[in-house]
Amino acid sequence: SQWGEENLQALSIQEGEDVTMNCSYKTYTTVVHWYRQDSGRGPALIILIRSNEREKRSGRLRATLDTSSQSSSLSITAAQCEDTAVYFCATDWGGGSNYKLTFGKGTLLTVTP
Amino acid sequence: AQTIHQWPVAEIKAVGSPLSLGCTIKGKSSPNLYWYWQATGGTLQQLFYSITVGQVESVVQLNLSASRPKDDQFILSTEKLLLSHSGFYLCAWSLGTGQLYFGEGSKLTVL
Numbered sequence: 222s223q224w225g226e227e228n229l230q231a232l233s234i235q236e237g238e239d240v241t242m243n244c245s246y247k248t249y250t251t252v253v254h255w256y257r258q259d260s261g262r263g264p265a266l267i268i269l270i271r272s273n274e275r276e277k278r279s280g281r282l283r284a285t286l287d288t289s290s291q292s293s294s295l296s297i298t299a300a301q302c303e304d305t306a307v308y309f310c311a312t313d314w315g316g317g318s319n320y321k322l323t324f325g326k327g328t329l330l331t332v333t334p
Numbered sequence: 335a336q337t338i339h340q341w342p343v344a345e346i347k348a349v350g351s352p353l354s355l356g357c358t359i360k361g362k363s364s365p366n367l368y369w370y371w372q373a374t375g376g377t378l379q380q381l382f383y384s385i386t387v388g389q390v391e392s393v394v395q396l397n398l399s400a401s402r403p404k405d406d407q408f409i410l411s412t413e414k415l416l417l418s419h420s421g422f423y424l425c426a427w428s429l430g431t432g433q434l435y436f437g438e439g440s441k442l443t444v445l
Contacts, residue, residue, distance in 0.1 A: 264378070266435075322434065
């Protein structure tokens with residue numbers, strides 16, 4: 222999973238498989254953002270889950286949030302080649318604002334045909 | 335529609351030289367603005383944020399400074415570049431809580 226001192230993680234799967242990426246955070250947060258970053262580009266938000274939500278879905282994406290274990294996950298169903306990207310989670314350290322949004326180390330997902 | 339534009343797209347600079355990177359946001363009034371730095375293969379490290387014109391808060395000390403001279407403009411600069419400044423600089427905006435909207439970034443190589 223992302224966070225702490227771990228380096229960028231790498232996952233490689235085949236098209237059509239499901240994949241789950243995990244994120245653990247160290248302090249209370251009011252929201253977990255999940256961003257994807259394509260090579261050489263700025264990150265883009267793909268799903269945002271608030272502390273009063275346990276699950277959020279968007280198309281083939283599903284995010285979960287477990288505030289008791291301070292962890293979140295992002296799942297992609299039936300991955301496609303175009304899902305290849307780096308995925309980051311980010312938390313607001315419980316401040317309830319974006320002023321200090323802290324990103325995890327990221328997961329490089331490679332989906333092969 | 336809101337747009338965010340960063341300039342320059344890429345720079346190659348010498349150690350000890352000055353730097354100025356810019357960011358303009360169009361289509362949004364009084365956004366929160368942010369600068370992030372990303373090493374190759376690394377995560378995003380927040381550098382600065384600004385809630386209003388003329389006010390900038392530093393998050394980490396990296397011998398960089400930032401200014402917000404206009405509501406829609408955010409500038410990152412230093413008078414003396416270090417090798418460690420190399421990386422990808424990203425400007426972002428938001429309205430209160432909620433998602434960050436990132437620009438396309440400026441790639442800096444310091445030699």
